[in-house]
Amino acid sequence: MNWWNILAIAFGVQWVAFVPSYIFKTEKFYDLCGSTTFLACIWSAAALSGVSNPWQLLVVGLVTIWALRLGSFLFLRVMKTGEDSRFREIKHSAPRFLVAWTLQGAWVFLTLLAALVIVFNGAELTATPWGWAGLAIWIIGFVTEVVADRQKSAFREQKSKEKPFITSGLWKFSRHPNYAGEILLWLGMFIMSVPLLSGWLWLVVISPVFVYLLISRVSGVPMLEEQADKRWGEMEAYQAYKASTPKLFFGN
8 A cells, every 4th residue: 555655646646746836837836846846755665664774774865865856956047047948838828837846746656666665665675795785886976966966067157169968077978867877776775675675566667768768769868969959059169078987987
């Protein structure tokens, strides 16, 4: 029953938030609502299961830190830019805008699957090589995401016509290092859950696979790559950067 409660929260928050967002035709609270839903879900799961195990508490803390950081970062960014171009057209269509909010609910729930397994089933979880390895990968992913976001924000403040796109810092090694970090941290969360997996619980492998496919094939990298090609596709410097720098981890 606990799983259904979290699923209801994930979608319920989105559908409630959709109503005023559509009325006022604004997308400014979309990402903030997504991060808030992560918090609502993981804290509700903790309350329902009565967490006391150190690893359970750690997972709740990791998700909380990630959600607060990403939510505040994206909210401040959209407030500064004035809009999120992804919603420029669809926010005027109730069905299409509702689909976007509904998909965010699915994103929250599917992404959290491994964390929820630990919170719901990890009362007896002890330190294992899987746990430490997963935690290390999570930390690497989180730090990568934070540093990449800060580097790009700093670059935008100093951007010039001579250098319109970032190629320094972590962006020298990946065209989307922030997304690479995002993929790594949820992979780390899954690895932390491995000692608890048996039978149907192995389905939580959907979490890291979903995150990877969403970012690399649907709403993350493809959209930004298309925008970049339109802006700088004719520039020799961009073509050279694109040819020598992988999208995420390797390959082009």
